[in-house]
Amino acid sequence: MSITTTDTKRRAATGALTVRDLTVSFPTATGSVDVVSHLDLDLEPGSALGIVGESGSGKSLTSLAMMGLLPPKATRTGTVTLGTEDLTSMSEAQLRRIRGDRVAMIFQDPLSSLNPYYTVGAQIEEAYRSHRRGVTRRKAHQVAVEAMERVHIKDAARRADHYPHQFSGGMRQRVMIAMALATEPELLIADEPTTALDVTVQAQILALLQEIRRETGTSLILITHDLAVVSEVTDHIVVMRSGVCVERGPVEAIFSDPQHHYTQRLFDAVPRIDDEIGDLRSLSPTGDHR
Amino acid sequence: MPRYLAGRVAAMAGVLLLVCLFTYAVFFLLSPDPAVQICGKNCTPDRIDQIRENLGLDRPFWTQFLTFLGGLFAGRTYGVGPNAVQCAAPCLGYSFQSSQSVTDMIVQRLPVSATVAIGAAVLWLLVGVISGLVGAVKEGTWVDRTLTGLTLGGLSIPNYVLALVLQYVLVVQLQWLPFPQAVPFGEDPGRWFLNFVMPWIVLAVGYAAAYTRLTRANVIDTLQENFLRTARAKGLAPRLVWRRHALRPALTPVVTVFGMDFAGLLGGALITETVFGLNGVGKMAADSIAKNDQPVIMGVTLLAAFFVVVGNVVVDVVYTFIDPRVRVAA
Numbered sequence: 038m039s040i041t042t043t044d045t046k047r048r049a050a051t052g053a054l055t056v057r058d059l060t061v062s063f064p065t066a067t068g069s070v071d072v073v074s075h076l077d078l079d080l081e082p083g084s085a086l087g088i089v090g091e092s093g094s095g096k097s098l099t100s101l102a103m104m105g106l107l108p109p110k111a112t113r114t115g116t117v118t119l120g121t122e123d124l125t126s127m128s129e130a131q132l133r134r135i136r137g138d139r140v141a142m143i144f145q146d147p148l149s150s151l152n153p154y155y156t157v158g159a160q161i162e163e164a165y166r167s168h169r170r171g172v173t174r175r176k177a178h179q180v181a182v183e184a185m186e187r188v189h190i191k192d193a194a195r196r197a198d199h200y201p202h203q204f205s206g207g208m209r210q211r212v213m214i215a216m217a218l219a220t221e222p223e224l225l226i227a228d229e230p231t232t233a234l235d236v237t238v239q240a241q242i243l244a245l246l247q248e249i250r251r252e253t254g255t256s257l258i259l260i261t262h263d264l265a266v267v268s269e270v271t272d273h274i275v276v277m278r279s280g281v282c283v284e285r286g287p288v289e290a291i292f293s294d295p296q297h298h299y300t301q302r303l304f305d306a307v308p309r310i311d312d313e314i315g316d317l318r319s320l321s322p323t324g325d326h327r
Numbered sequence: 328m329p330r331y332l333a334g335r336v337a338a339m340a341g342v343l344l345l346v347c348l349f350t351y352a353v354f355f356l357l358s359p360d361p362a363v364q365i366c367g368k369n370c371t372p373d374r375i376d377q378i379r380e381n382l383g384l385d386r387p388f389w390t391q392f393l394t395f396l397g398g399l400f401a402g403r404t405y406g407v408g409p410n411a412v413q414c415a416a417p418c419l420g421y422s423f424q425s426s427q428s429v430t431d432m433i434v435q436r437l438p439v440s441a442t443v444a445i446g447a448a449v450l451w452l453l454v455g456v457i458s459g460l461v462g463a464v465k466e467g468t469w470v471d472r473t474l475t476g477l478t479l480g481g482l483s484i485p486n487y488v489l490a491l492v493l494q495y496v497l498v499v500q501l502q503w504l505p506f507p508q509a510v511p512f513g514e515d516p517g518r519w520f521l522n523f524v525m526p527w528i529v530l531a532v533g534y535a536a537a538y539t540r541l542t543r544a545n546v547i548d549t550l551q552e553n554f555l556r557t558a559r560a561k562g563l564a565p566r567l568v569w570r571r572h573a574l575r576p577a578l579t580p581v582v583t584v585f586g587m588d589f590a591g592l593l594g595g596a597l598i599t600e601t602v603f604g605l606n607g608v609g610k611m612a613a614d615s616i617a618k619n620d621q622p623v624i625m626g627v628t629l630l631a632a633f634f635v636v637v638g639n640v641v642v643d644v645v646y647t648f649i650d651p652r653v654r655v656a657a
Contacts, residue, residue: 106559137562149553153652154575163571164561200651216561
């Protein structure tokens, strides 16, 4: 398959991502509020980093901030470097050439993230053609079908002409992943890619992400609130809380010996089979049990 | 698709039949005796009876209604013997006032109403959609706020007030437009066009305001959609993000509303036509109501209902082409 060429692997190897002192703030009636503050991230080429945290911890905004996709009202400071290029000093047009080409994104809800008016094939072709000058429609279509085959969508040539609503949730997420893969990105940012899916489909999508990493050598940032998900896919974890990184390290280290109080509570909040029914442990805003 | 269409047409026929029945029943039960009206001042009871018999007004409701329906599809004959009048299908009867065939009256006046409706539609679509887009792009700025204020004004000003103001300003004060006078298109196309400018504006203002709001709201909603974030994350040029991903979903609902509005206007723009003295279906409706000219009222009611119902089906069929989700469900 044309997607896993040696060229891809070489390109993928160039994409070390470095985030320094990233701060995202929103103006409010009572002054500016930092939703991400002074965050540092490091991602080796080809490795996988998990960003874990509860809702509102700033993990999704972190990924949007890296790609310059924040809402217009938000302000961003700090630097984001991909390979040797500083994404934060780029113009919108330069950044556009990175988005979807060198860095591709996958979002939480695949139904609303795909445009209902166009076939999935057309939406994948569009991603490819906007980054490859002078590509014929035929070639783009071929790439789209191959990308769909790559994510194990059966009968891809026929399915490419179907609309998003004609796919199941898991298949739609595969379409999103195929769209991201069509341009052979060096970095894939997956923002809660399995949250909207049921558990068995979740496992299939995670297995697919693993397989893609293995075969293309792309690096991965996986954003999730689900500790089980990061433990399966990533090498390193950053635990975020209220926009601040509270703990970071290799997966095994954090799972076996969480240092920060909040991380311990986070582990403790995962329901276990021997829990009494109705006994859910939540985290209060200060990180203690309610 | 053919099955879908057949179902829609059958439903449409059913609705029209009900409208017929309802309108007929209303006039049968509520209005004063038409025979007395037709007869006039110097009238004898014998003469009234004769008119009743000729028009079939002495027969029971259902017989009259079925005769009316029969006339609509197959034509009917009024009176008997040498005085009999043959009314060809689609026969809507004769005006009590002018004795003209209602069908002929409609055929004569429909082009005027269609001209008013088409011109106004072009105007309000252009103005409404463009200013709606501008409002959405400039959301929250003074441009947006000004447009919102203008739409409020456009929605609240009554047609007849606007008509008077326009006539005073454009014709009397500025003299940009000639005094309105009916001129056939063939005689002087320029003059013909100028005559319609004011009716078009007057009719379009309210719709343009409503379409501005509709478009603005739809575009703003669509810009919040997750698939727009996807389009940007793919690195598409802003031009493509707008054209393909924002405008198409945002403007699709406008098609529905437009189909309904336009179809409604083909049945006559009552106020605008009356204010400007345009001899269209709307003015005919107003006149016939004022004079309780039943066959004419019946005719224009049916015509308006016909356009609305047909417009509905057309919109539904168009939708199966522009919205893939509807297409597959159908």
